[in-house]
Amino acid sequence: MILRNYSWVLGVSPVCENEILETLHNIASKNKIWRSYIGMGYYNCSVPQPIARNLLENAGWVTQYTPYQPEVSQGRLESLLNYQTMVCDITGMDVANASLLDEGTAAAEAMQLCHRHNKRRKFYVDARCHPQTIAVVQTRANYIGVITELKLPHEMDFSGKDVSGVLFQYPDTEGKIEDFSELVETAHQNGTLACCATDLLALCILKPPGEFGVDVVLGNSQRFGVPLCYGGPHAAFFAVKENLVRMMPGRMVGVTRDASGKEVYRLALQTREQHIRRDKATSNICTAQALLANMSAMFGIYHGSDGLRHIARRVHNAALILAEGLRRAGHKLHHDLFFDTLTITCGCSVKEVLDRAALRKINFRIYSDGRLGVSLDETVNEKDLDDILWIFGCESSSELIAEGMGEEAKGILSTPFKRTSNFLTHQVFNSYHSETNIVRYMKRLENKDISLVHSMIPLGSCTMKLNSSAELTPITWREFANIHPFVPLDQAQGYQQLFKDLEKDLCEITGYDKISFQPNSGAQGEYTGLAAIKAYLNAKGERHRTVCLIPKSAHGTNPASAQMAGMKIQPIEVDKNGSIDISHLKAMVDKHKENLAAIMITYPSTNGVFEEEIGDVCDLIHKHGGQVYLDGANMNAQVGLCRPGDYGSDVSHLNLHKTFCIPHGGGGPGMGPIGVKKHLAPYLPTHPVIKIQTDKDACPLGTVSAAPWGSSAILPISWVYIKTMGAKGLKHASEIAILNANYMAKRLEKHYKILFRGARGYVAHEFILDTRPFKKTANIEAVDLAKRLQDYGFHAPTMSWPVAGTLMIEPTESEDKAELDRFCDAMISIRQEIAEIEEGRMDPQINPLKMSPHTLNCVTSSKWDRPYSREVAAFPLPFVKPDSKFWPTIARIDDIYGDQHLVCTCPPMESYESPFSEQKRASS
Structure with missing residues (x-):
């Protein structure tokens, strides 16, 4: 591990919460809250107080993770399915996803979908789309070799059959409503897809795009109950015709059944996504905007x-x-x-x-x-x-x-543009129009989901740490919430001071020289950092440098982002200790030295070890003309101990929703600003509406997000975290995160193989348990351990990544020893259950692991025919008590059935058992 003693400028001592909030409020008061009628995709709205109080300000909703474990995620899955249904109904489309980052990036995803669909390299954009949308699309297209042409509909020529798609705005950026049906028809006659950016509120009285044949519909759902927030976070919506569903970017909730045959919800068609398909994925989207999508869904349900x-x-x-x-x-x-x-x-x-x-x-x-x-x-x-x-x-x-x-x-x-079709006819949108009912509905959904209010969430590489109340308080202040992203800068001086202050702190923490806050997720940060490298190399006359080296253990977003930045991916092998295989790296560098653009590495590595040769790796890449991209996902093990800018990295993204305490929100919002060394600073993103690159030598890479500073309104969370921790506190947090991981690894090493360790025998802030041998000895797989942990009251660790068939554990510094011990006790108990199978004392097919998780309905049913007791099923250890246990609400889901019988909107009412059944209540 590379340690460096350096002088912090963040202040030796932390500032108490009350004092720092008073300071921040003084900064916020510099923002002038004028009435803004600027539009361009952002509108003031009335946020229903029941939703603000019981969802946005509720840790039970805010601290959930992406619902990869559906048995303990049915609440937010149902809410996101409601969101998808709302979007489909209002737009007139067949299938919607569970949100994207913003309208601009959604439009860029639509452009890429069209390109993937028919492999054509020309894309028309109506010049009357919002300017920020045009800029984001043009930037994305530039890096993947798609030619964008700005034209009015009467100027568009599809006869050459070389146009992949066309994007138009309805109503357009000037407010005009016009008939696009002829444009759509002409496009279709020539094999071109039609994409429409639109406004959900307008479509409540305006003929929806789905009724005149549009293939892709997208936009911003912000005005459905989410404040302006100086540009974000907001949930973009994205809906397609059914024939395009497998090409759709982002997460998608679908209906399936569990082991008992009950209709339940899960993330559908995950084989499209970056964590499985890597550079072949439909998108690099990982974090989206689940929390804001839930707010907008509840807005639609409430009204x-x-x-x-x-x-x-x-x-x-x-x-x-x-x-x-x-x-x-x-x-x-x-x-x-x-x-x-x-x-x-x-x-x-x-x-x-x-x-x-x-x-x-x-x-x-x-x-x-x-x-x-x-x-x-x-x-x-x-x-x-x-x-x-x-x-x-x-x-x-x-x-x-x-x-x-x-x-x-x-x-x-x-006019003929009047909407005549009904929408939101499902019972869920017709049952909760009073505060009493909507609050009870939100609470019912919240109670189905495990979050940090229940227990630790030990997801490796996800850093599920405390999101403190003091950090979250400012996001609802009107001085931060009620300001349009395109107001003159003199009306946003509070935000500008916050940006400068946070940039200064993050540069000191990382060793970089400049920060861009425009990327509004970690994956967007990866794409932006690589695009900055590409722009830098192009400016040097080295356009031929397109090869990006990526270790096989890398996050799935890495190769997906490299592909988006127009790079060619060369995988690098990993050695038996979990580090980069240096000999293979040297061979690949030598082979591609003339065309080497960059390497993407993570430190500590995704295998949970500090790579001793990280400095040598950086030197090797630089020696051969490449740049070093360091994935910032694991910064929680570095803050105060070492700095990427010191040991050779040129650019990193920083997951503010990991290391710097922005909550995960059940799948977003996130924030992925990038830090760069000074030679890359001129190439950071710009914006077509608000000028943010002021240096005279600036050669910006383009625009990557709809808003100039991304999801501005959640940056105060990280600002408060840094100020309240202080220099010593931040360093101490990194040390405790590493200590906690090593303590757990030590307790568990007698029961499970720790797959990788560093040269000195320690792990970093996370570690991998090898559960693969149990497949041979007991017919038990990683998924069985993950589901069985739910019976002990825990969310599973990261499953089958970065090594298939394993579990990756990251405890963070927020958990005390008692909680670490409870989790270790649970894992040791599960290992003993596996031993009983191995020794023939428990049935290899009908046992607590294979039959997990066990719901309340299951263990209280009149029939119990399993060869183990109800107590073993539901209360396997003394700390799992009836009065405090978190119960999974469904039995194990059937993934295969869900993908073979794809349903991504609320099921019809006739599918429910009775007006009084649990299934009925869950969907209404």
Whole structure:
């Protein structure tokens, strides 16, 4: 391990929680909360307090992990299935996923889907899409060799049959609604897919894209109950026709059955994903936006279709009233048909209008040609309309204008674009419209899921550490939550100070010179870092350098990200100790030295060891003209002990949702900023709306996220963590994380083989148990141990990664010795159960492991015909007690059945047993 004694600038002593929150509040107060009618995919909304209080601010929802273990995840799986159903219903599509990172990256994923589908290398983008969406698509396309062309529909030529897809916005960025059915039909006639970026609220009264044949529909679900958050986190939605389901990116919840035949939920079609298919995956998506998707799903459930239609009509009516007032005041409206957005050429001085807007503390969208845009939202009231009318010089009030408009001014509702189809007809969207009922429903779902409020979640390489209440408190402050990402920078000085302060701390921690906060997940950070390397090499005239070396033990996102950055992947072998095989590495470097672009490595390695030769590896790559990308997933074992920038790395992403305490949220949000050495700094991302690269020598790689600083609103969590820990606390946390892992490895080594150790016989902050021998001796596999752990009240460790048939354990520094011992006791007890099978004292097929997990229904049923007792099934150790036990709510799921009978929306009501059954309650 590489240790370095260096002087911290973070402060010797930690700052107490109350003091640091007061300091942060003073910083937040520098943000000016004006009324923003900028639009462009971001809108103010009313967050229902029952949802904010009982979901967003609830550790039971916030500290869950991605639902890979469905038996202890049925609550959020059901909620995410509700989200998918809501998206499908509103868009008119067949299948939706469980969220993507933002609208821009969702559009980029749509472009890649089209390219994979028909292998064509041209992609049309309607020039009237949101500018940030266009920029993200163009950047992604550039690195995979797809040519994007900005055109209007009448300029698009599909006759050459060389266009993979077309993307358009409906309504477009200027608010215009037009008929795209002819464009879609023409595209289809020539083998081209049609992709539509849209707005869920608009579609509540507007004809959905699925009804005019669109293949892919995407957008931002933010205005369904999630604050503006200065750009994020928000859940993007993504829906496709059924024939494209296996090419869809991201996680997808499906319906299957458990061992008892009960209909249950699970993550479906995981063989599409990066952790299995690696560079052949449909996407590098790992973390998405599950927590925000759950918020939006609950928003839809709380309001139902009638409530959503009411909100949409109210917003649309406000836009109609404003349009009439602007016309009367002598201003020109560019579009006659719109939902909530008006594009205006002023009939007077634009400066005068903007000066009056500043007096009322109101922001509009300002186009480069002098036009103004006004986008209304559900929070707009009569006073807001009157203020806007006054700004534009209209002498009438909104009330008088409305009275004079009459019944003929119905907007969308009087055109063929009016939605006539029903949506959200499932019972779940028609049962919980009161606070009493929605709170009880959310609590019922929460109680089905294991989270950090119950017990440790020892997932290797996931760092499920404490997300403290003090760290999470600021995310709901209005000064951070209610600010549009495209406001002038002088209105976001609090955020700017936070970014600079956090960048300074992260640079000191990592040894890098510059940080970009734009990537809003770890996988996005990988892609961004590799793209920065590619841009740097291209600028040096070394475009031929495209080979990326990746150890076979690497995270699945690594090869998937390298593929997205346009690199060719060369796998590197791992030696018997779990480290990079240096001889093989040298051979591959020598073979590819002329075309070597980079190596992607993780330190400590994904096998849970500190590689003694990490410095030599970096030197070898640099000697042959390559760059070193260090995956920051395992920074929790480095902070305060060593710095990537010191031992040779050029760029890393930092999983702020791991090392720096942003919660996992059941599958997101995450944050994956990248740190770079100074030679890569000019190539960091930029943004088309807000200029964030100010250096005169900047040559930015492009734009990777819709918002300039990614998911800005969760950065205060990491800021508070660093400040409250201080330099010594951060170092101590790393030391305890490593100590805890070694303590557990020592306790378990007599019962399980520890697969890899470092040169000195120790593990890093995580370690791998080899469970493969039990397949031969007892017909027991890693999955059996994982499910049996649920009976002891624990979430399973990482299963079958990075080595198939093993379990990877990471305890983190947050767990005390008593909890570590409980987990070790559980694992030792399970090993004794395996021994009973090996010795013939327990049936090899019907035993506590093969039949696990055991639900409450199972152990309390009148029939019990198993050759072990109910007590052994449910209470295998003294600490597993009836009054505190976490019960799995379903028996073991059937993965194969779920993929063979794919259902990714709420099942029809006739599939449920009775109005009073548990199945009925779970789905309603």
